[in-house]
Amino acid sequence: MIDSDISTDLSQDKHVICLLSIPDGYDLLIKAIRIIFCDKFYGWEVLRAKDKLLKFNSHLSNLMCHIKRSQCYIVDISDQDPDVMFQAGMMASFHDERPLIFICQEHKKNSICDSLFGTHITYYSWNGDKTNLDSLIKQLSEGFRRRKYLDDLNQFGKYHYLEVELFVYKEICAENAAKILAIYYTTIEEFVKTKTDVVAKRTDLEVKKIQHYQDMIKAYYEIFEDADLDES
Numbered sequence: 001m002i003d004s005d006i007s008t009d010l011s012q013d014k015h016v017i018c019l020l021s022i023p024d025g026y027d028l029l030i031k032a033i034r035i036i037f038c039d040k041f042y043g044w045e046v047l048r049a050k051d052k053l054l055k056f057n058s059h060l061s062n063l064m065c066h067i068k069r070s071q072c073y074i075v076d077i078s079d080q081d082p083d084v085m086f087q088a089g090m091m092a093s094f095h096d097e098r099p100l101i102f103i104c105q106e107h108k109k110n111s112i113c114d115s116l117f118g119t120h121i122t123y124y125s126w127n128g129d130k131t132n133l134d135s136l137i138k139q140l141s142e143g144f145r146r147r148k149y150l151d152d153l154n155q156f157g158k159y160h161y162l163e164v165e166l167f168v169y170k171e172i173c174a175e176n177a178a179k180i181l182a183i184y185y186t187t188i189e190e191f192v193k194t195k196t197d198v199v200a201k202r203t204d205l206e207v208k209k210i211q212h213y214q215d216m217i218k219a220y221y222e223i224f225e226d227a228d229l230d231e232s
Contacts, residue, residue: 014187016044016157019070021087023079029126032136033074034165036144040221043160043188044072044153049087067091071098071156077112078105078126099149103140159187160221170220173213177205181213192217 018037022030030048037044047066054069055061067073067090075088091100104112105126112121122143124136144150162185167178180203185191191199196210203210217223 014157015159015161016042016072016153017070018044018046018072018074019066019091020046020048021073021075021084021091022048023076023081023084026076028131028133028136029076029124031165032133032140034163035137035169036141038161038163038166040160042150042154043157045161045163063087063090071153072150073098073100074103075100076103077121078103078108080111099147099153101144101147103143159189162186162188162191172216172220173209177209177213180205188217188221189223192223 018033020030020033030046034046036042037046049059049063049066052066053062054065073088073091075084075091077084077088088100088102091098102121104121104123106123107126109121109123122140124139124143125131126136162182164175164178164182167173167181168175172178173181181191181199184199184202185194192214196207196214199205199210200207
């Protein structure tokens with residue numbers, strides 16, 4: 001049974017949230033999608049429902065909370081995993097006005113179930129552990145860019161989500177430092193507007209390194225000193 005307060009609007013306007021339904025064993029695929037949509041053009045938060053518990057009483061309640069608060073959904077149908085297909089059905093049933101994007105491995109396109117024939121699907125090459133991250137990002141980016149309606153979702157988010165994997169991929173900072181920053185700051189704007197000594201007290205990172213991170217982020221995201229950054 002779903003909680004009676006499950007319909008509560010959990011959306012927020014700080015950044016766009018994209019909910020993934022991808023089975024375990026595809027960490028590189030998830031990483032590629034995160035890097036694409038957390039980059040400066042989008043700045044979205046990308047996650048699976050199991051990554052963050054919003055409801056503790058049941059998996060279904062937690063899933064519904066994530067579906068409610070997300071503006072976009074991406075589902076990998078390569079393996080036709082039962083849990084993935086169930087989540088896709090929930091996404092389509094409860095929020096059919098929000099983009100639901102299907103992706104699939106190129107060599108499995110002939111095994112797609114009949115009910116998905118005619119659906120616009122983004123295909124990508126997958127070679128298991130030998131799959132190249134940069135090539136995967138390029139393939140998926142080209143497919144996503146053709147979906148112009150995704151650009152319109154940026155109006156729902158004012159800020160860029162602070163994503164650890166993007167920071168590491170773009171060599172903005174080391175993984176350990178990025179993970180520490182992500183604990184205290186949700187968006188990159190929130191981080192860069194905070195004085196370095198305040199960040200240092202919160203995180204135990206060196207002021208000099210914090211200044212370096214902020215300078216790199218400002219340059220990459222083209223954030224200027226007079227930018228409209230609300231105080232938290």
